Amino acid sequence: MEEGTTFTHMNEQGRARMVDVSEKNQTKRTALAKTSMKMESTTLTAIKEGKIKKGDVLAVAQVAGIMAAKKTSEWIPMCHPIPITGIDIRFSDNNKDELYIEAIVSTVGKTGVEMEALTAASATALTVYDMCKALEKAIIIGPTYLAEKTGGKSGDYHR
DSSP states (O other): OOTTOOOOOTTTTSOOOOOOOOTTTEEEEEEEEEEEEEOOOOHHHHHTTTOTOOOOOHHHHHHHHHHHHHHHHSSTTTOOOOOOEEEEEEEEEEEESSEEEEEEEEEEESOOOHHHHHHHHHHHHHHHHHHHHTTOOOEEEEOOOEEEEOTTTTOOOOO
């Protein structure tokens, strides 16, 4: 670390703190997080055809991702509670052995929604795993990453 660099999430005693964003401007902010799930082709087919015994995997996972995004600040210590204005979870696949998940979160606020989007994508994937683990325990989740973000002082980011 360069000399003179300060940590924004540490107070003068070197202890963790939540950054004060009260002086920041409110702007429209969005974030897109992505993850993927590698599985057997039979598992992907069962998901798509609605043949998983626990129910409609994608519908349940979609709701779980939305719920998780709204609760992000409750379990990521330095995240601010954010008034989320929109959450969209989308699925696609390679028609073989991979399920793709996209989580798009938006707000008008003083801080971004990157963590909310990453949380949504992760919780969606974990829910898919939970609903399919009786059929296949070897499902691999990831990579999970921020693909895009817009708004705020630091500007836009596109991976």
